[in-house]
Amino acid sequence: MDAMVAPPPPDRPRLGPRLRAVFARIPIECRLADIGCDHAHLPICAALAGRVRRAIGTDRSAAAVERARRNVRRFEADVEIRHGEGLEVLAPGEANVLVLAGMGGERIRRILSPERLARLGSPELLLVPHRNVPALRGHLLRRVGPIVHEDIVWERGRPYVLLHAHVGTPPGATIDDLFLGPSLRHRDDDAYARYVRRLRADLAGALARARRGDDPRRDVLDILDRELERLGSAKGDDTP
Numbered sequence: 001m002d003a004m005v006a007p008p009p010p011d012r013p014r015l016g017p018r019l020r021a022v023f024a025r026i027p028i029e030c031r032l033a034d035i036g037c038d039h040a041h042l043p044i045c046a047a048l049a050g051r052v053r054r055a056i057g058t059d060r061s062a063a064a065v066e067r068a069r070r071n072v073r074r075f076e077a078d079v080e081i082r083h084g085e086g087l088e089v090l091a092p093g094e095a096n097v098l099v100l101a102g103m104g105g106e107r108i109r110r111i112l113s114p115e116r117l118a119r120l121g122s123p124e125l126l127l128v129p130h131r132n133v134p135a136l137r138g139h140l141l142r143r144v145g146p147i148v149h150e151d152i153v154w155e156r157g158r159p160y161v162l163l164h165a166h167v168g169t170p171p172g173a174t175i176d177d178l179f180l181g182p183s184l185r186h187r188d189d190d191a192y193a194r195y196v197r198r199l200r201a202d203l204a205g206a207l208a209r210a211r212r213g214d215d216p217r218r219d220v221l222d223i224l225d226r227e228l229e230r231l232g233s234a235k236g237d238d239t240p
């Protein structure tokens with residue numbers, strides 16, 4: 001009889017820089033829920049790496065849930081996929097770390113109701129909004145709890161902010177906190193300066209296209225100009 005040949009170990013999904021940055025901040029041995037997981041690459045990688053005690057992926061889209069379940073089978077990962085809206089598919093205590101990535105800041109804000117978070121047991125939050133970051137920062141800092149860490153990740157020529165927040169006593173926010181980030185704005189390195197230059201270039205472009213001369217976003221341009229002056233940086237965008 002032929003010697004038994006062990007099957008090759010299943011490969012893993014490849015994460016891009018954005019989800020790799022989230023992966024790196026997942027606390028070891030946590031109970032993870034990825035809300036809006038789509039393909040479920042993140043919880044699959046976390047489970048296969050033995051980084052988490054439990055991994056749940058959820059999505060409101062039936063097509064995404066089907067895709068996620070297919071990937072879980074393909075990679076033979078111990079990940080439970082659930083179909084449903086926001087935090088409604090989680091029971092108290094099931095997850096102590098929630099990931100919400102690849103949605104707009106307004107949508108994430110609507111999902112993260114402080115009352116619902118408290119009922120779930122105040123999980124840590126790892127968030128990567130793809131737009132409207134100030135709206136989400138305002139919600140966290142005024143209604144949910146402190147942002148304990150922020151990072152900038154570039155993917156396909158675009159910056160994304162990764163926010164790591166706790167549920168607890170909200171510290172409040174200044175306007176600079178909302179637009180520059182409560183921890184980012186204390187940095188003075190080149191990566192941060194490049195990020196502020198990009199924010200300024202995007203905003204200046206939007207204002208040039210806007211019709212109103214008294215557009216309130218001009219105040220934000222002033223904040224960004226002040227920050228670039230503090231950083232000793234030119235105003236032009238040097239990103240490819």
Ligand SMILES: C[S@@+](CC[C@H](N)C(=O)[O-])C[C@H]1O[C@@H](n2cnc3c(N)ncnc32)[C@H](O)[C@@H]1O
Nearest residue numbers: 035036037038059060061064084085086101102
């Ligand atoms: C662009 S994908 C992001 C996938 C993955 N999280 C990432 O960052 O690459 C956004 C996913 O969020 C899901 N989604 C949007 N709003 C949701 C909600 N309220 N509850 C659950 N899933 C939601 C969408 O169906 C979609 O699959």
